Amino acid sequence: VTPPPPRSRRSGYRHGNLRAALVDAGLELARAGGPDAVVLREATRRVGVVPNAAYRHFADRGALLQAVCTAAMDELAGAMAAELDARGPGRDPEAARERLRAIGAAYVRFAQRQPGLFLTAFSTAGEASGNGPPEPGTGRPDPFGLLGRVLDELVTAGALPPDRRADADFAAWAAVHGLAMLLVGGPLHGLAPEDADRVERHLLEVVVRGL
Amino acid sequence: VTPPPPRSRRSGYRHGNLRAALVDAGLELARAGGPDAVVLREATRRVGVVPNAAYRHFADRGALLQAVCTAAMDELAGAMAAELDARGPGRDPEAARERLRAIGAAYVRFAQRQPGLFLTAFSTAGEASGNGPPEPGTGRPDPFGLLGRVLDELVTAGALPPDRRADADFAAWAAVHGLAMLLVGGPLHGLAPEDADRVERHLLEVVVRGL
DNA sequence: TGTACATCAGTGAACGCGCGTTCACTGATGTAC
DNA sequence: TGTACATCAGTGAACGCGCGTTCACTGATGTAC
Numbered sequence: 001v002t003p004p005p006p007r008s009r010r011s012g013y014r015h016g017n018l019r020a021a022l023v024d025a026g027l028e029l030a031r032a033g034g035p036d037a038v039v040l041r042e043a044t045r046r047v048g049v050v051p052n053a054a055y056r057h058f059a060d061r062g063a064l065l066q067a068v069c070t071a072a073m074d075e076l077a078g079a080m081a082a083e084l085d086a087r088g089p090g091r092d093p094e095a096a097r098e099r100l101r102a103i104g105a106a107y108v109r110f111a112q113r114q115p116g117l118f119l120t121a122f123s124t125a126g127e128a129s130g131n132g133p134p135e136p137g138t139g140r141p142d143p144f145g146l147l148g149r150v151l152d153e154l155v156t157a158g159a160l161p162p163d164r165r166a167d168a169d170f171a172a173w174a175a176v177h178g179l180a181m182l183l184v185g186g187p188l189h190g191l192a193p194e195d196a197d198r199v200e201r202h203l204l205e206v207v208v209r210g211l
Numbered sequence: 212v213t214p215p216p217p218r219s220r221r222s223g224y225r226h227g228n229l230r231a232a233l234v235d236a237g238l239e240l241a242r243a244g245g246p247d248a249v250v251l252r253e254a255t256r257r258v259g260v261v262p263n264a265a266y267r268h269f270a271d272r273g274a275l276l277q278a279v280c281t282a283a284m285d286e287l288a289g290a291m292a293a294e295l296d297a298r299g300p301g302r303d304p305e306a307a308r309e310r311l312r313a314i315g316a317a318y319v320r321f322a323q324r325q326p327g328l329f330l331t332a333f334s335t336a337g338e339a340s341g342n343g344p345p346e347p348g349t350g351r352p353d354p355f356g357l358l359g360r361v362l363d364e365l366v367t368a369g370a371l372p373p374d375r376r377a378d379a380d381f382a383a384w385a386a387v388h389g390l391a392m393l394l395v396g397g398p399l400h401g402l403a404p405e406d407a408d409r410v411e412r413h414l415l416e417v418v419v420r421g422l
Numbered sequence: 423t424g425t426a427c428a429t430c431a432g433t434g435a436a437c438g439c440g441c442g443t444t445c446a447c448t449g450a451t452g453t454a455c
Numbered sequence: 456t457g458t459a460c461a462t463c464a465g466t467g468a469a470c471g472c473g474c475g476t477t478c479a480c481t482g483a484t485g486t487a488c
Contacts, residue, residue, distance in 0.1 A: 015465075036247070041441065052443075053465050061442065122397055144398070167413040170390075170399070174414055177397075178389020179381075186333055186388075187355070188381070202378040203385055210421025226432075252474065263476075264432050272475060 019057040021047045026068035027075075027117070034116045035123035038065050072121035077141045079110045084146065093159035099150050101204045104176045107143065108200055111180035118184055147173055160211055168211050175207045230268040232258045237279035238286075242327045246334040249276050283332035286325070288352045291317045295357065304370035310361050312415045315387045318354065319411055322391035329395060358384055371422055379422050386418045 015021065025043040040061045044051045058064040083106035090096030111118040151168050154160040160168065182188040183196055191199070226232065236254040251272045255262045269275040294317035301307030322329040362379050365371040371379065393399040394407055402410070 018464075039441075040443095050466055051441095052445090052467090055443080056464055122392075124396070124398075124400075167410055170393075170410045171386075171414040171417045174390035174393055174410075175382075175386040175417070176389065177393055178387065178391075179385035180389075181333075181392050182381070182385055182388055185335070187335075189335075199378055199381045199385075203382040206382045206386075206421035207417065208421075210417035210419075229431075250474075251476095261433055262474095263434090263478090266476080267431055 015047070015049060015053075018047065018049065018053065022054055022057065022064060023067050023071055026064055027071050030068050030072055030120040031114060031116045035065065035069070035120045037116070038068050038120070040064055066124070069120055069124055072117040073142065074140055075114070075117055076107070076110050076121050077143050077146060080106045080143055080146050081141045082106075084150070090150070090153045090157055093154075093157045096150070096154045096157035096159045097208050100154060100172070100208060103146060103150050104172070104204050104207070105200065107176050108180050108183070111184045112196070115184040118180065144169065144173065154211075164211060172207050172211065175203060179203050226258070226260060226264075229258065229260060229264060233265055233268065233275060234278050234282055237275055238282050238328070241279050241283055241331040242325060245327045246276065246280070246331045248327070249279050249331070251275055277335070280331055280335055283328040284353065285351055286328055287318070287321050287332050288354050288357060290321045291354055291357050292352050293317075295361070301361070301364045301368055304365075304368050307361070307365045307368035307370045308419050311365060311383070311419060314358060314361050315383070315415050315418070316411065318387050319391050319394065322395045323407070326395040329391065355380065355384065365422075375422060383418050383422065386414060390414050 022043050025046040026038045028046070029037045029039065029042060038061075040054055040058075041051045043064065044054050054064065058067070080103050083102050084099060087099055087102055088095065090099040148169050151160065151165060151172070155162050155165050179200060183191065188196070188199075233254050236257040237249045239257070240248045240250065240253060249272075251265055251269075252262045254275065255265050265275065269278070291314050294313050295310060298310055298313055299306065301310040359380055362371065362376060362383070366373050366376050390411060394402065399407070399410075
């Protein structure tokens, strides 16, 4: 179906950076079809390379998928960070609340626009990946960390009592994550956009009010 | 791996009710491995029947999976209904709120104890299934309907202003669903049980307070 | 009550498919002398 | 600057696998006479 890629053949033999190219191809597959669509053979096909070439860079299919998941998560974090950067700091209570709404809206919007990537980002399938929030260590922004920062601002701005800060991360995250999941391939899939918007605003109000 | 079942061979030739048996087998597969584990050949193997026999009762693998998904959803609804039935009616505000907490807790507990079934119940993969809440028509209880009933009680008991009733379903559902998804195979997979409990209580408080 | 027959649930054998993965290889690249 | 060589990224061919699905069949069951 996919026309065999032009096979640019770069410098005749060696590929520039096959690893990155495979992750990119996997990302496109995930974008179109979610984690199950990240098929090793198809990724190599798209890059214009023989299937087993992938084994120079990944131990097995799972390692490729893992890299794609991480990349998808980075895209989500990037979308959230961009939304925050486009806004002024949240010094006063209402501005801080607005930032919380904005970050939540960005999360849901990403899920709606990139359902495949969204599902892939959260599809580590309960591997050894984590027993807690997203693994620390990477320097880049992660969705959970961004949320935590916004909640800290909320406390600083006096819009959230410090004693309620503790589990606020998880509560807010769960609420927004759940809406995203219901809208993406879940029972609320196909909800009219304006209805989805209304539900989203309502949910964010419940969270802001409840915190 | 699975020892070939004793092949009870019922009345020598015909199977009692192969359709139901296949759904049961599929349910066990889903319980152990989620929707992807619902493999037609394996289901027939477990029932002790030749693979193509399934085609007398299901158009294809998708139809079998669909039946299994519905059965999984019914189990979830059953767990929630049982939790409600074990409680008195919610006439006064606090009792009504308590019922809301109970139904939410049942939802999350089901996800934790039966992750495979939970994921399967919500894995219709955005098929023609629905553009809105779970399909009406079936007489049995469904999770969304049960939640709606509890919210109605909340209004009757005076614990929820009627003008906020409208989108309360989705907001409450999303919050609880999100927690379940984060805990099951998501980033919060492996959270210590006591932490998960605390997070759950906190989330339910945010919802109750926010509504 | 007994016999002929239509139905149709399950059998047996086979198919093509795409997948992940392994093997021995080749030849361009970059380094050591 | 030129030549010999080690490295190792990508090749070519092949494997075994389990899957969903199709085909023509068989024989127990239940009905009509």
